Amino acid sequence: MGQNRATGQAGRGTVVRGIRQALAAGDMAPGQRLVEQELADTFHATRSSVREALQELAADGLVELIPRRGARVRVISVEDAVLITECRAVLEGLCARRAAERATEKDRAVLRDIGTAMEDAVDQGELETYSALNRRLHELVARVSGQTVAESLLDRLNGQMVRYQFRLALRPGRPTQSLPQHRAIVDAILAGDPAAAERAARAHLDSVIEQLRATPGPSPHLA
Amino acid sequence: MGQNRATGQAGRGTVVRGIRQALAAGDMAPGQRLVEQELADTFHATRSSVREALQELAADGLVELIPRRGARVRVISVEDAVLITECRAVLEGLCARRAAERATEKDRAVLRDIGTAMEDAVDQGELETYSALNRRLHELVARVSGQTVAESLLDRLNGQMVRYQFRLALRPGRPTQSLPQHRAIVDAILAGDPAAAERAARAHLDSVIEQLRATPGPSPHLA
DNA sequence: ATCGGAGATATTGTCAACAATTTCATCGAC
DNA sequence: GTCGATGAAATTGTTGACAATATCTCCGAT
Structure with missing residues (x-):
């Protein structure tokens, strides 16, 4: 070897x-x-x-x-990140809608678990755990939706955002802000309310966009 | 040579x-x-x-x-086409919304022209012309929106749909159905009404999805 | 000192031969 | 006649050397 x-x-x-x-x-x-x-x-x-x-x-x-x-x-400017997140917003909205229509009992159970785990993580200040659960939630919604096309587009878009997601999750106070938004998504899917699920997903990502806009720019070119 | x-x-x-x-x-x-x-x-x-x-x-x-x-x-089934069109619906909705917010006077003039040209084409039964104008309208909305990310995603998705778009445009009666939908998109953008523009774009593509679902499947594998 | 150019070096792009694998056709056994 | 194996042909995958281009370095002129 x-x-x-x-x-x-x-x-x-x-x-x-x-x-x-x-x-x-x-x-x-x-x-x-x-x-x-x-x-x-x-x-x-x-x-x-x-x-x-x-x-x-x-x-x-x-x-x-x-x-x-x-x-x-590839260099991704804040404006790029905003455009990407706008697309994520509508695509995840679509996925959340479909997920609310199609989630099985098993799916719902997993969603519920993630929801409570998120609350625990925020309660105990475990940022890393919360961030991981965040990713898992978004992935799960996409998978449950059965919208394989949207899922692969989101995969792609998320890949381009790695750097920004990183920075965002670490912001103090951000979890407190995003937790109820995540709960809203989960609750709407559990309730089987497609319109509410789409609204919640879009609202959540609109809030992410706001945070991005308030970002000073992730590094004014060192080299 | x-x-x-x-x-x-x-x-x-x-x-x-x-x-x-x-x-x-x-x-x-x-x-x-x-x-x-x-x-x-x-x-x-x-x-x-x-x-x-x-x-x-x-x-x-x-x-x-x-x-x-x-x-x-690549073989694209009717189900694939539906999934693709669902994604197009939300992405074009986003573009229409932004276009309504950002269109310049020049953009609006071109949009108006395309709108009236479409009506003429349908009046005179020029299917080929109408189909070309259709493509131009969708492209223009995406470009005017300034949403370059959505624009490139739509490019990709449209590329995969060539075969279906073809078949759809030729359906008798389809132009009569889609023309008012296109008008609604144009009017909403001209009026600067983002919410209405998004709704109109989504409604239009929802109608395309219906048409796709009513398709017998584009060719049960000859070879 | 700065700018510009000539040569040297580093880096990407191309190609054709070769290797590995799959596919197809043929043939024999049941 | 069908199934499976065996070998031939077709096809994809890999490699290393070579060509083309870009980048860097150094030097001289202003």
């Missing part, structure tokens, strides 16, 4: 996962240049794999690919 | 455009297998270009890429 490079599809997957993670962890700064050979070395893959991986990431909007000049980590 | 193969980025672009067009024109049946060497020959490109082009098309959801087994034209 050790220095055999992952080749082909395995390699490509490795690189995609690796870059995604590095991006989420903040190890790669927005705007940073991504050199194919460097990536190949760090992830022990071939340059071909890296090349394909970069194309995949570019298609997902995580990386910017400029012909003959290589790849950079 | 003639038998020099387009190479590199030129080649890739050629292939992407070529396949897109063939797909729109119905020259490639859904489910049809796409063999790399064949495509390379027909589009006078190298296999590398074809390979990259296929990945791009797969990312756009037009082609299905199965490892080690090649590429096929």
Whole structure:
């Protein structure tokens, strides 16, 4: 084990996962240049794999690919983040609506659990837990909705927001603000009220947009 | 001129455009297998270009890429079309809302023109013209909205629907049904009424969904 | 000191041959 | 006649070397 490079599809997957993670962890700064050979070395893959991986990431909007000049980590401005979140708002609204129509008893039970777990987490100030539950809730609503198209679009949009979600969850007082909004979504779905579920989801994301707008801009270009 | 193969980025672009067009024109049946060497020959490109082009098309959801087994034209079922159109509904609703808020005098003039041109086309039974105006209207609303993220998502979704849009526009009586809906969208934007614009856009696409549901399924697999 | 250009270096893009895998056709057993 | 195996053909996947381009470095002129 050790220095055999992952080749082909395995390699490509490795690189995609690796870059995604590095991006989420903040190890790669927005705007940073991504050199194919460097990536190949760090992830022990071939340059071909890296090349394909970069194309995949570019298609997902995580990386910017400029012909003959290589790849950079895509820079997402606050305005971009707002536009993305506006789209999330209507798409999650759609998902919440469908979820309210289709949720099975099992789905409802899980939703209820997440709801109470969220309240506990906020009560005890466990920010990390609350953030994780937040992600799980949004994912669950999308999955339960059966709206696979919206689900994949949301996946994509969320991927582009990693950096901002990070910063937002850490804001003091934010959980207190978002918890009742999350509860409203859960309650509407449990009550089987599609219109209320859509309204609640959109209201929640509108509030996220407000928070984004109040953001000073996530880093005025260091390099 | 003639038998020099387009190479590199030129080649890739050629292939992407070529396949897109063939797909729109119905020259490639859904489910049809796409063999790399064949495509390379027909589009006078190298296999590398074809390979990259296929990945791009797969990312756009037009082609299905199965490892080690090649590429096929993606089959879109009626259910898929409905899910796609549901997403279009909320996204175009968002665009219509923003367009109502932001349209300049110039934008409004163009919108007005398209509206009257649509009425003329329907009056005189010019189906092809009406269909083209339809596309132009939807595109214009998206562009005027300034919601570039929604615009690109819609682009993608529309690309996947080419076959269905085709069939739908040809239905007898359909123009009479959709014309007032289009007028409602235009009027709401002209009036600067965001809520009404969103409602009108969603209502229009809800009606499209109804039409899709009444479709017998676009071709029960010939091959 | 700053600007601009020539050469060197680094980086991306291309290609054709080769390897691995799947698909197809043929043939034999039941 | 159907099913399954065996081998041939077709197809996709991978690789490394090479070509084209961009970027950097250094130097001289103003």
